[in-house]
Amino acid sequence: xxxxxxxxxxxxxxxxxxxxxxxxxxxxxxxxxxxxxxxxxxxxxxxxxxxxxxxxxxxxxxxxxxxxxxxxxxxxxxxxxxxxxxxxxxxxxxxxxxxxxxxxxxxxxxxxxxxxxxxxxxxxxxxxxxxxxxxxxxxxxxxxxxxxxxxxxxxxxxxxxxxxxxxxxxxxxxxxxxxxxxxxxxxxxxxxxxxxxxxxx
Amino acid sequence: xxxxxxxxxxxxxxxxxxxxxxxxxxxxxxxxxxxxxxxxxxxxxxxxxxxxxxxxxxxxxxxxxxxxxxxxxxxxxxxxxxxxxxxxxxxxxxxxxxxxxxxxxxxxxxxxxxxxxxxxxxxxxxxxxxxxxxxxxxxxxxxxxxxxxxxxxxxxxxxxxxxxxxxxxxxxxxxxxxxxxxxxxxxxxxxxxxxxxxxxxxxxxxxxxxxxxxxxxxxxxxxxxxxxxxxxxxxxxxxxxxxxxxxxxxxxxxxxxxxxxxxxxxxxxxxxxxxxxxxxxxxxxxxxxxxxxxxxxxxxxxxxxxxxxxxxxxxxxxxxxxxxxxxxxxxxxxxxxxxxxxxxxxxxxxxxxxxxxxxxxxxxxxxxxxxxxxxxxxxxxxxxxxxxxxxxxx
Numbered sequence: 001x002x003x004x005x006x007x008x009x010x011x012x013x014x015x016x017x018x019x020x021x022x023x024x025x026x027x028x029x030x031x032x033x034x035x036x037x038x039x040x041x042x043x044x045x046x047x048x049x050x051x052x053x054x055x056x057x058x059x060x061x062x063x064x065x066x067x068x069x070x071x072x073x074x075x076x077x078x079x080x081x082x083x084x085x086x087x088x089x090x091x092x093x094x095x096x097x098x099x100x101x102x103x104x105x106x107x108x109x110x111x112x113x114x115x116x117x118x119x120x121x122x123x124x125x126x127x128x129x130x131x132x133x134x135x136x137x138x139x140x141x142x143x144x145x146x147x148x149x150x151x152x153x154x155x156x157x158x159x160x161x162x163x164x165x166x167x168x169x170x171x172x173x174x175x176x177x178x179x180x181x182x183x184x185x186x187x188x189x190x191x192x193x194x195x196x197x198x199x200x201x
Numbered sequence: 202x203x204x205x206x207x208x209x210x211x212x213x214x215x216x217x218x219x220x221x222x223x224x225x226x227x228x229x230x231x232x233x234x235x236x237x238x239x240x241x242x243x244x245x246x247x248x249x250x251x252x253x254x255x256x257x258x259x260x261x262x263x264x265x266x267x268x269x270x271x272x273x274x275x276x277x278x279x280x281x282x283x284x285x286x287x288x289x290x291x292x293x294x295x296x297x298x299x300x301x302x303x304x305x306x307x308x309x310x311x312x313x314x315x316x317x318x319x320x321x322x323x324x325x326x327x328x329x330x331x332x333x334x335x336x337x338x339x340x341x342x343x344x345x346x347x348x349x350x351x352x353x354x355x356x357x358x359x360x361x362x363x364x365x366x367x368x369x370x371x372x373x374x375x376x377x378x379x380x381x382x383x384x385x386x387x388x389x390x391x392x393x394x395x396x397x398x399x400x401x402x403x404x405x406x407x408x409x410x411x412x413x414x415x416x417x418x419x420x421x422x423x424x425x426x427x428x429x430x431x432x433x434x435x436x437x438x439x440x441x442x443x444x445x446x447x448x449x450x451x452x453x454x455x456x457x458x459x460x461x462x463x464x465x466x467x468x469x470x471x472x473x474x475x476x477x478x479x480x481x482x483x484x485x486x487x488x489x490x491x492x493x494x495x496x497x498x499x500x501x502x503x504x505x506x507x508x509x510x511x512x513x514x515x516x517x518x519x520x521x522x523x524x525x526x527x528x529x530x531x532x533x534x535x536x537x538x539x540x541x542x543x544x545x546x547x548x549x550x551x552x553x554x555x556x557x558x559x560x561x562x563x564x565x566x567x568x569x570x571x572x573x574x575x576x577x578x579x580x581x582x583x584x585x586x587x588x589x590x591x592x593x594x595x
Contacts, residue, residue, distance in 0.1 A: 024551075046551075048548055048554075054557055054558065054559060054560075054574060054578075055574070057555065057556075057557045057578075058557065058574070058577050058578045058581050059581075060555075061525060061555050061557070061578060061581045061582050061585065062581035062582075062584075062585050063585070064585045064586050065555075066548065066553050066554055066555050067555045067556075067557075068544060068545075068548070068554075068555065068556045069556055069557045069558050070541065070556065070558070075545075078545045078549070079548075079549060080549075083549070
């Protein structure tokens with residue numbers, strides 16, 4: 001678990017570097033608000049988070065954050081173009097029913113969109129699938145198939161293809177190795193465990 | 202809202218964490234009070250209760266705002282033999298979500314009410330008779346302005362929070378708009394920024410039931426008299442809007458009164474739900490004034506922040522308070538969507554605002570629900586940022 005917490009912080013630090021001080025930030029799938037609180041404290045961000053779960057909203061409220069319980073696309077539709085300086089979608093894309101709809105709507109209401117995800121093309125996942133023939137399980141995806149909810153795993157290659165197909169500009173990338181810390185020097189779809197993208201229209 | 206005895210939250214009056222004995226007091230302002238309509242009263246009285254102590258910096262006050270048929274008695278008991286405590290006793294008390302060990306809790310009967318505050322039942326000094334419908338028309342803004350005077354009288358420098366459900370939620374929002382520098386948190390539940398056509402329609406049926414009763418007599422009736430049938434019917438109808446199909450079915454189903462003949466095709470009480478509603482109506486006429494019911498429902502109908510300020514965002518522009526709006530899935534009087542719109546407008550106006558939605562099947566009155574989830578949320582909102590404001594007093 002401590003390994004996971006450590007990984008969480010690395011994620012935060014990279015995103016933190018990309019957020020300009022004083023930005024108006026929207027966190028899609030904010031959970032208990034740890035990332036948003038970090039951005040408020042270190043970047044003086046004016047943040048709001050969206051999540052579906054009452055308990056997670058309560059935790060985010062306790063942290064002093066603005067948190068909204070509801071569907072993220074319906075939420076974004078209520079705001080004018082470019083209302084937010086930055087939208088963050090961290091480890092959420094693989095859970096979305098309609099990733100295209102969410103990402104395009106986020107690029108309408110946000111000047112920039114940061115997407116972070118676990119790369120399912122990571123070599124260990126490939127080896128695992130090839131040799132074990134079982135659902136991927138690791139530090140991040142800890143559950144058995146029968147304990148899991150449906151998810152829509154994404155790889156770096158999938159995501160790059162998506163951006164190209166939709167004409168979305170990638171302004172920044174960060175590919176990190178399996179430790180989620182060391183920059184990945186080559187063949188990211190094979191060697192990167194975690195990927196972060198900064199997108200614009 | 203329904204009577205506290207109807208909530209599944211009633212316990213014995215002196216459970217652990219309860220305040221115990223409390224007593225109402227009266228605040229009388231002798232300054233002329235100008236209503237939103239321009240009408241003037243030479244002065245007014247608000248009946249109120251307080252729990253807990255005002256701190257040295259006079260900034261730990263929490264104002265509780267009641268709903269249409271509520272009053273100032275929101276926690277504790279007036280006598281040890283009282284059958285039921287104040288209407289929000291489950292939320293307010295020592296160690297509870299609204300912790301009276303930390304906060305100085307104030308709750309007043311609204312202007313236009315009938316439980317001790319100035320209203321149509323009050324005596325007009327000019328005629329020596331009750332005002333009746335010559336009492337000035339009351340708005341939510343008038344309720345807010347009169348309660349601000351009470352808070353000043355009590356020496357409150359600023360509000361830690363203003364909290365309310367239903368009409369109390371409207372009052373809380375209006376308070377944050379009217380007194381931005383005075384209000385640090387606003388918590389509004391099961392409410393709306395704009396009374397909908399459906400809600401106005403229900404209010405109108407209630408008013409017609411009262412006004413079509415010959416005993417209403419254009420609002421002129423002696424104390425203890427008046428349109429008892431009309432007021433009871435208004436209450437029976439309104440009561441249905443505070444609950445839900447599911448909760449009524451669970452509580453009554455199609456059960457029949459034991460006294461009812463199984464096959465009797467007549468119009469006596471047959472179903473328990475009928476008996477229950479009749480009891481609700483009868484209980485209400487013994488504690489509520491028909492003219493007050495007309496005035497307060499009219500205040501609800503008039504409430505439309507977007508119209509009053511040009512837009513909802515413009516209404517919220519002055520707000521400095523952090524806000525939390527709570528909707529309840531089964532509330533069909535002020536549905537979740539209307540609560541969501543409040544939070545969204547606050548966010549669009551660049552304010553600190555949160556929205557949470559509790560899944561319940563109890564209808565509008567869910568805000569009075571005994572729910573650990575709701576308590577945790579209220580506590581989180583009231584006690585956050587406390588680390589930055591450490592109290593060094595012993």
